[in-house]
Amino acid sequence: MTEVRRSGTRGGRRPxxxxxxxxxxxxxxxxxGEVGYDRATIxxxxxxxxxxxxxxxxxxxxxxxxxxxxxxxxxxxxxVVTSALSSFRxxxxxxxGEHMVAAALTFWERxxxxxxxxxxxxxxxxxxxxxxxxxxxxxxxxxAPVAAAAADVEPAEAAYRAxxxxxxxxxxxxxxxxxxxxxxxxxxxxxxxxxIGPTLDRYLTSDLGHRPAQR
Amino acid sequence: MTEVRRSGTRGGRRPxxxxxxxxxxxxxxxxxGEVGYDRATIxxxxxxxxxxxxxxxxxxxxxxxxxxxxxxxxxxxxxVVTSALSSFRxxxxxxxGEHMVAAALTFWERxxxxxxxxxxxxxxxxxxxxxxxxxxxxxxxxxAPVAAAAADVEPAEAAYRAxxxxxxxxxxxxxxxxxxxxxxxxxxxxxxxxxIGPTLDRYLTSDLGHRPAQR
Numbered sequence: 001m002t003e004v005r006r007s008g009t010r011g012g013r014r015p016x017x018x019x020x021x022x023x024x025x026x027x028x029x030x031x032x033g034e035v036g037y038d039r040a041t042i043x044x045x046x047x048x049x050x051x052x053x054x055x056x057x058x059x060x061x062x063x064x065x066x067x068x069x070x071x072x073x074x075x076x077x078x079x080v081v082t083s084a085l086s087s088f089r090x091x092x093x094x095x096x097g098e099h100m101v102a103a104a105l106t107f108w109e110r111x112x113x114x115x116x117x118x119x120x121x122x123x124x125x126x127x128x129x130x131x132x133x134x135x136x137x138x139x140x141x142x143x144a145p146v147a148a149a150a151a152d153v154e155p156a157e158a159a160y161r162a163x164x165x166x167x168x169x170x171x172x173x174x175x176x177x178x179x180x181x182x183x184x185x186x187x188x189x190x191x192x193x194x195x196i197g198p199t200l201d202r203y204l205t206s207d208l209g210h211r212p213a214q215r
Numbered sequence: 216m217t218e219v220r221r222s223g224t225r226g227g228r229r230p231x232x233x234x235x236x237x238x239x240x241x242x243x244x245x246x247x248g249e250v251g252y253d254r255a256t257i258x259x260x261x262x263x264x265x266x267x268x269x270x271x272x273x274x275x276x277x278x279x280x281x282x283x284x285x286x287x288x289x290x291x292x293x294x295v296v297t298s299a300l301s302s303f304r305x306x307x308x309x310x311x312g313e314h315m316v317a318a319a320l321t322f323w324e325r326x327x328x329x330x331x332x333x334x335x336x337x338x339x340x341x342x343x344x345x346x347x348x349x350x351x352x353x354x355x356x357x358x359a360p361v362a363a364a365a366a367d368v369e370p371a372e373a374a375y376r377a378x379x380x381x382x383x384x385x386x387x388x389x390x391x392x393x394x395x396x397x398x399x400x401x402x403x404x405x406x407x408x409x410x411i412g413p414t415l416d417r418y419l420t421s422d423l424g425h426r427p428a429q430r
Contacts, residue, residue, distance in 0.1 A: 125333055139396065156398070162398075175381055181381060184375070
């Protein structure tokens with residue numbers, strides 16, 4: 001699992017570099033907030049910061065990484081999901097759903113993750129624009145790889161199945177870490193993975209009683 | 216399903232009555248916010264408002280109803296849950312879980328419910344005190360009747376099962392109404408009930424792979 005680390009900082013910085021980086025992150029925060037995750041481009045953020053787009057790519061790599069750094073996310077949720085999916089071994093010891101719940105709990109309990117997540121959620125509750133930004137980020141970086149795990153179905157159905165997975169996981173995070181509802185807040189990760197993992201398995205692979213309009 | 220209606224308002228009010236009611240609701244908001252749902256008493260709220268506790272009971276009945284009115288909830292979630300549970304008929308057409316999901320969606324989509332719920336959640340994200348108030352209200356009025364539906368298990372396990380149900384339902388509300396994630400936001404209620412209902416059924420009645428420390 002890759003940390004969100006500023007590249008090129010190992011050997012010390014050139015004078016003015018940290019100022020440039022801060023200008024880029026500040027421009028990114030404004031632009032993501034104003035136009036959302038989808039429509040914000042590295043080119044536009046670079047223009048706002050008065051630097052060359054190549055420098056933004058050099059410092060931050062991808063848009064996801066720039067977003068995560070700007071929002072002070074200590075790790076990339078998309079990489080956590082991808083890593084959980086690729087490290088899964090269908091050896092019968094745990095199901096894919098159990099493996100994903102366990103990975104999510106480990107991720108959320110890393111220093112700084114929950115604070116950032118709750119900050120984004122607070123913004124989403126306060127403004128439709130922030131909700132759109134979070135929706136787009138979650139859809140593109142977290143749910144898209146989950147949807148890919150719902151094999152053998154059409155893209156629209158895969159997206160529906162991934163959003164059901166998202167609903168359970170978002171609810172788990174809120175119930176455990178915000179409301180701190182006793183039994184869920186104090187349960188250990190293994191117990192929760194066994195209880196909730198099969199829900200994810202079912203959302204990804206079972207018949208959901210869905211009757212599409214045409215076939 | 217009972218509306219949260221101010222009793223005794225049909226035939227007009229005595230002079231000063233609306234002032235007294237407002238003083239009670241205002242005192243209730245302050246006290247619920249300060250000491251939480253559990254520890255706020257009608258006696259203390261009456262004292263804060265400078266009225267007799269009997270008058271608070273006369274105007275608002277129960278503590279739950281006073282809370283709901285003070286927080287501008289247009290209906291009592293506890294009554295919605297109890298009503299959904301008692302109106303369920305095990306005739307094989309739908310499962311208890313499907314019936315509960317459908318009832319929740321109907322409730323959330325009533326005018327004013329979502330706004331109040333999101334306001335409470337926003338407060339819970341901003342302050343631990345508000346989170347405690349919401350946690351206690353949800354536990355006592357919503358999860359307690361759900362736990363009663365998890366028959367034939369010990370109270371601690373029933374509370375755990377109810378909190379799992381709560382996590383899925385809270386996540387559904389957030390994904391559908393706040394993040395508005397496409398597939399979940401646009402799915403019709405029947406489709407969602409068929410997809411999510413069996414999750415609730417499993418949380419309430421199936422083996423969750425839980426291995427208690429002693430037996």
